[in-house]
Amino acid sequence: MALVFLPALARMAVCGGTHGNELSGVYVVQEMERQRKEKGEGVLEISSQTICGLYIYFLNNSSLARKLCSPITDSSPYEVRRAQELNNLLGLKGSTDAIDLICDLHNTTSNMGLTLIHYTSSDWVTLHICKYLQTKITKVPVRVLVLDVPISDAYSLESVSKHGFSLEVGPQPHGVVRADIYIIMKEAVDLTIDWIHKFNSGTVFEGGDVEAFKFIKSVDYPRDPETRTLTAAIHPQLQDKDFCLLKRGDPLFLSFSGETVNYEEEETLHPFFINEAAYYEKGIAFHLGKKMMLTIPTVRVQKD
């Protein structure tokens, strides 16, 4: 298998609170900042509000960090200034100034375990990090989810960086922090940083196969045709079964009057984001995905 040489990763951002009521990331970022103050590592915290906590982990370039944090004088509205701040901080989308890797921390009410979401199936750095997490984390299932859209269309935070992924951990109610979920997220972030340090130090990471799920389509709740209100909930046999194999005849919904709605399609697919609170208003009861195997090459850092 081919050996691919890739540039070292100088700057990484760990972002918590992109969705402010998803609390694990907020406290992971808070704890990283506390550790930085205690240990005095070459790491910089950027206070924020839209993103409740944004934590830039400068791997070897703290002077650049200071430059990026120069004051903003623009008198435009808060959201615009905030977007500019973040763009400056993270580097312009698609440019060579872009930050090397963003790890954007999220929670879900779905029983997703640890799910690593990214927007391309050909980013070897991100996929190697996924493979590393799948090997090292054994307490919960670690799954890779590929939303294969053009990077210019991707609207999520990590799409502004050269590499990156969203880290979804659940189930956790929004507005709540559970210690078990916090611990999983913290371990995943620590292992990601661990991988980068090893990669930058010249460790060779062997290629191979990575199991992933590819988004196919979304399914909405049964609704009243006039009022659009829900007439059914996720069926108890499907609830909390994210990434199971869904076959024709399997129950999907249980109506409030007790009738079961089954899966009627021929294609066997894997449901995920089942009963996510934030997706009710988007008309999504769950997504369906297809399992696939990605083959990634052996990678090593480029020598200067």
Add this chain to the structure above:
Amino acid sequence: MALVFLPALARMAVCGGTHGNELSGVYVVQEMERQRKEKGEGVLEISSQTICGLYIYFLNNSSLARKLCSPITDSSPYEVRRAQELNNLLGLKGSTDAIDLICDLHNTTSNMGLTLIHYTSSDWVTLHICKYLQTKITKVPVRVLVLDVPISDAYSLESVSKHGFSLEVGPQPHGVVRADIYIIMKEAVDLTIDWIHKFNSGTVFEGGDVEAFKFIKSVDYPRDPETRTLTAAIHPQLQDKDFCLLKRGDPLFLSFSGETVNYEEEETLHPFFINEAAYYEKGIAFHLGKKMMLTIPTVRVQKD
């Protein structure tokens, strides 16, 4: 044991959506209304917004129901008009016009099973309904919680009626409806109506002991003394253990840096509402209560 004769219960209100993101009650009320339309029972639905769904179950007085629903012409702000509407609907607090029983439907992110909350330990009607639910519902624990405050101080919806309780079911994230939680709530409401019909028809309900928990005090999360931000989450060994027995030395919190905070008091108490999302801003990590036994008399409806 003494036999107590009590007046028949003519009007009952089942209220969903008092907290709009606690969805089980919203859909229980929606389903009751659907059933009414289908079966044409003597039951009236009142559309609402502050209370997303309010469902008045008129047991034997539908003419009164129509009178209460006459249009409101007041030009005062929405909240005031809405409060007047509800007051008219439910009857004036403390007056003889008050509705006989309110069952106010709530969800919690805590693992509380089915918990029946009321504000006095001497309301025989409500306690008999609790005893009935404890006997009939076996799938989840059914617990009775007494917040023994003067009824004039009680600010919850059911305190406006002659009898009543809050029905809390969890764990369920706010903004989500889970079929399993919906089914428990619907069964509890159906059994409450069942009890009232039996009581009104002359069934004698034997007295006896009812196990209950009495609120003692609240405990807050460990917080940073300056920023007031949380420095710890509920300990994994306490999470989801609502109504367990808490002894000196048992773990309460796990700090984000990994230290355990233990329970240090001598008195053994029972924690509940552990890690409820809505209580973070109130400074409540959990409540502590004491188990007690209430003795209730045998009751029967008064003959006209």
